[in-house]
Amino acid sequence: MDSEYLIISASLRPDSRSRVLANHLVEHFRSLAVTHRLIDLRDYPLPLCDGEDSYDDPSVAKLQPILASARVIIAATPIYNYDANAALKNLIELTGDAWENKIVGFICAAGGSSSYMSIMSIANSLMLDFRCLILPRFVYALSRDFDHGELVSSEIKSRINELAEMSVRVHYNR
């Protein structure tokens, strides 16, 4: 079922921490009675965007309408090389116009605090390329926020909740 609130879990790692964060967001949307959908990029093996035939891939054909029908997209991504991971960037390259005019938020899992500004590159490109409205509140979690794969930081939980609530406020006032 398509949903106005879409959460993308971009990590391809089995024990992903950003997926745990995405699942916390799912729980909070549920508690707010917000109809949402989570997609896990592991379930949609995507070709690398070549600007040509890759657009015809069946996984791209499945994801395009899901993205296009969303109003709010929250991307949960690992930070790789001071940026979002390549899987998320590749998804954006493959689905391009489907991102037009979306309200977009970010949840990041990183190895260290020094990559804090890393999400700005992809945020800028979505803002400039597709006129996305970027939520000025993002989540940035480190490994110390987890214990045995569980999110234990109350601060990070609050930040995810605040991001969810802001996305709803912005969506309704728009």
Ligand SMILES: Cc1cc2nc3c(=O)[nH]c(=O)nc-3n(C[C@H](O)[C@H](O)[C@H](O)COP(=O)(O)O)c2cc1C
């Ligand atoms: C290829 C690669 C590059 C990474 N680059 C960074 C980085 O630039 N900054 C950082 O803080 N952590 C970096 N990390 C650590 C990841 O952000 C961290 O392990 C995070 O938990 C991964 O997200 P995930 O658990 O959802 O897969 C990198 C990890 C990998 C595998």
